Amino acid sequence: MPWNRPAAKPVSPRAARYAKDLRRTPTEPEQRLWWHLRHRLPVTGTHFRRQVPIGSYITDFCCLGARLIVEVDGNQHGADEAQAYDKRRTNDLEREGFHVLRFSNAEIMRDMDVVLDTIHAALVRTIPDPSSQAGWEPEA
Numbered sequence: 167m168p169w170n171r172p173a174a175k176p177v178s179p180r181a182a183r184y185a186k187d188l189r190r191t192p193t194e195p196e197q198r199l200w201w202h203l204r205h206r207l208p209v210t211g212t213h214f215r216r217q218v219p220i221g222s223y224i225t226d227f228c229c230l231g232a233r234l235i236v237e238v239d240g241n242q243h244g245a246d247e248a249q250a251y252d253k254r255r256t257n258d259l260e261r262e263g264f265h266v267l268r269f270s271n272a273e274i275m276r277d278m279d280v281v282l283d284t285i286h287a288a289l290v291r292t293i294p295d296p297s298s299q300a301g302w303e304p305e306a
Contacts, residue, residue, distance in 0.1 A: 192216070193238070193240065193271070194271075194275075195238050195240075195271040195274040195275055196216070196226060196238050198274055198275065198278070199227065199236070199238060199269075199274050199278075199281070200214075200216055200227070202278060202281075202282055203227060203236075203285070206282060207282055207285060207286060207289075209286065209289045209290070211231060211232075212229045212231055212232055212289055213229060213230075213231060214227050214228065214229050214236075215227070215228055215229075215230070218230075218235075220235075220259065220262065220264070221258070221262070223255055223258070223259065225237065225259070226238045228264075229289065232288075232289050232292040233263050233264045233265060233292065234264065234265050234267070234285075234288050234289060234292060235259060235264050235265070235266045235267070236267050236269070236285060237252075237266060237267065237268045237269070238269060238270075238271060238274060239252070239268055239269065239270050239271065240270075240271050252268070256268075265288060265292070267284060267285060267288060269281050269284075
C-alpha cells in the first residue's frame with residue numbers, strides 16, 4: 167500500500183514528535199474535514215492520514231498514494247510573513263512531488279461541499295482508474 171512506503175525525505179525527529187501532539191489536539195475545522203474525508207469522500211485507492219510529517223514539515227492531511235496534501239489554514243496564515251513561509255513550504259513540498267491544496271478555516275466551516283469537490287477533483291486527476299470516480303455525491 168502507498169501509505170506504508172517510507173517517505174522520500176527522512177522525517178526529522180522533532181517533526182515526528184510534534185505531529186503526534188497535533189493529532190491529539192485537532193482544531194474544529196480539522197476535526198470536521200477529517201470526518202468528511204473518512205466518511206463522505208470514499209475514492210478507491212486513496213487513504214488520508216492526519217498530521218503527516220514530511221521532512222521537516224507537518225502536513226494537516228496527506229494522501230501519500232495520490233501525493234496530495236490538504237492544508238487547513240487558520241487566521242495566523244493571513245499575515246505577510248506567514249504567507250511567505252506557506253509559499254516556501256508549498257514550493258518545497260511540490261518539489262518532492264506533492265500537490266498542495268489550501269483551505270481556510272472559514273471555507274471548511276461554511277463551504278464543505280466546495281472543499282470536498284476540490285479535493286475529489288484533485289484525487290481523480292491522480293488516480294488512473296476511471297472507476298475510482300464512483301461513490302462521490304455531495305450531500306443535498
